[in-house]
Amino acid sequence: MKAAAGQFSEAEILEGFKRGDRIILSWLYRQNYAAVRSFVLSNSGTDQDARDVFQEGILAAWNNLSKNRYESREGKGLESYLRKICRFRWLERTRSAAFRYSSAMDTESFSGEENDFRGDSGGKQLPSTDLLNDSDDSLNQLIRKEEIDQARQLLARLRERCRKILYLFYYRRLSMEEIASEMELTADSAKNQKYRCLNQLRELYYGNAE
Amino acid sequence: MNNQEEYIDQYLNGTMSEEEKQSFLRRLEEDAAFRQEFVRQEKLADMVRLAALQEQLESIHLEMESGDGHTGLTDSGAADNRLTDNPPDALPSGMRSAIKKISAGWWLAAAAVILLVVLGDYLLTRYSRPPEEKIFAAWYAPAPGLPTTMGAGQNDIRLMDAMVDYKTKEYSSAAGKFKALLPDTVAVFYLASSYMGAGQYDSAYLFFRRLAGTHPTGWPDHYTGMAQWYEALSCLRLKKVTEARSILQAISGITDHPYREKALKLSKELPAL
Numbered sequence: 001m002k003a004a005a006g007q008f009s010e011a012e013i014l015e016g017f018k019r020g021d022r023i024i025l026s027w028l029y030r031q032n033y034a035a036v037r038s039f040v041l042s043n044s045g046t047d048q049d050a051r052d053v054f055q056e057g058i059l060a061a062w063n064n065l066s067k068n069r070y071e072s073r074e075g076k077g078l079e080s081y082l083r084k085i086c087r088f089r090w091l092e093r094t095r096s097a098a099f100r101y102s103s104a105m106d107t108e109s110f111s112g113e114e115n116d117f118r119g120d121s122g123g124k125q126l127p128s129t130d131l132l133n134d135s136d137d138s139l140n141q142l143i144r145k146e147e148i149d150q151a152r153q154l155l156a157r158l159r160e161r162c163r164k165i166l167y168l169f170y171y172r173r174l175s176m177e178e179i180a181s182e183m184e185l186t187a188d189s190a191k192n193q194k195y196r197c198l199n200q201l202r203e204l205y206y207g208n209a210e
Numbered sequence: 211m212n213n214q215e216e217y218i219d220q221y222l223n224g225t226m227s228e229e230e231k232q233s234f235l236r237r238l239e240e241d242a243a244f245r246q247e248f249v250r251q252e253k254l255a256d257m258v259r260l261a262a263l264q265e266q267l268e269s270i271h272l273e274m275e276s277g278d279g280h281t282g283l284t285d286s287g288a289a290d291n292r293l294t295d296n297p298p299d300a301l302p303s304g305m306r307s308a309i310k311k312i313s314a315g316w317w318l319a320a321a322a323v324i325l326l327v328v329l330g331d332y333l334l335t336r337y338s339r340p341p342e343e344k345i346f347a348a349w350y351a352p353a354p355g356l357p358t359t360m361g362a363g364q365n366d367i368r369l370m371d372a373m374v375d376y377k378t379k380e381y382s383s384a385a386g387k388f389k390a391l392l393p394d395t396v397a398v399f400y401l402a403s404s405y406m407g408a409g410q411y412d413s414a415y416l417f418f419r420r421l422a423g424t425h426p427t428g429w430p431d432h433y434t435g436m437a438q439w440y441e442a443l444s445c446l447r448l449k450k451v452t453e454a455r456s457i458l459q460a461i462s463g464i465t466d467h468p469y470r471e472k473a474l475k476l477s478k479e480l481p482a483l
């Protein structure tokens with residue numbers, strides 16, 4: 001699949017997205033945010049809800065992609081998958097107790113999974129029926145904003161160098177040799193520091209949770 | 211070092227051969243203790259990855275919002291509609307008839323007096339303020355607090371308690387509580403933000419500077435990035451314009467910086483000072 005503006009092929013999008021490439025992320029964000037926002041706003045949500053749902057959607061899509069939960073079943077491309085996750089997430093939230101008595105969903109703008117939020121296809125069914133029963137298990141692999149906030153708070157308690165080494169190793173997936181060169185360390189020392197830093201994070205997280 | 215940790219890392223980072231991967235998956239299936247350790251380590255790696263990705267997303271969002279200022283991200287239309295919801299005849303009927311009895315001339319005179327008072331006051335406050343303060347007021351928005359729903363360790367409870375005060379604008383009380391949690395990065399940032407909210411710009415500047423100075427290249431840290439922006443604003447408020455300008459220049463020079471666009475725009479307003 002070629003991107004709407006023709007800049008990126010689907011393979012480039014997937015590869016760049018998986019690597020956290022800023023250009024691809026930024027393109028994906030700008031390309032899809034307005035549609036998700038418009039959907040959330042016309043279904044009882046706020047700007048903040050739209051931002052949260054969209055970012056949670058990207059995080060979930062990224063997580064599923066990097067764990068190979070996103071595969072051939074999605075023949076329609078990453079953008080379509082991302083929007084589907086966002087719709088699913090918003091539906092789930094609107095069906096929760098907090099939203100049970102709020103205003104009715106705008107069924108005009110919710111037109112089933114094939115239609116990327118556009119209300120011009122005549123889809124009139126209530127949004128609760130098909131998408132929440134979708135057989136795609138990967139939709140259930142949600143990432144909550146609260147979890148990420150917690151992760152960020154815990155990481156903020158590590159020393160800067162620790163955060164950096166974990167970031168370079170797990171997010172950028174650099175080898176110990178590359179990290180050593182980036183941080184002006186020997187490879188052994190980089191390895192030791194990464195081990196100590198992960199242990200600190202382990203203590204912070206499991207120490208708190210247990 | 212720990213061999214098992216390295217072994218799990220190889221799987222998590224996708225650096226295993228297909229054969230090694232199969233053997234890893236077999237062990238995962240057969241060895242419950244190993245499986246438990248794997249789940250725990252994977253969770254930590256996920257935290258690092260997702261937090262880093264979200265930092266990037268936040269920065270992209272900010273960039274998009276500050277890109278041209280008219281990206282359609284704010285929906286003022288809905289708010290405008292709500293403002294006009296009250297019907298014009300919502301006044302009690304007795305009051306309406308009393309109003310009708312008062313002459314139009316009287317209303318005009320009264321309106322003129324009110325207009326003069328309001329306008330005079332507005333002009334006085336607006337034009338008697340130094341330019342640094344005016345620009346600061348136009349650009350300063352308090353940093354949003356963190357969600358206060360998490361329950362965890364002792365520090366978290368204290369942090370959330372301080373955060374509740376911060377979010378309800380009880381800045382003095384919040385500052386006291388954040389101070390007790392130093393040197394935690396989150397506490398430093400919100401201590402500085404509380405000082406800023408309370409109008410204690412000197413103290414705010416010192417703590418933002420302390421945090422901003424630790425920003426390493428390559429790590430898109432949320433707090434140090436925000437601290438740099440607020441450090442520049444506090445400098446501006448303290449009339450340290452040259453210093454504010456150099457911080458903004460530094461921010462503008464970092465491609466990934468979440469406040470890059472804002473820094474570029476604010477820099478353009480500064481030379482007029």
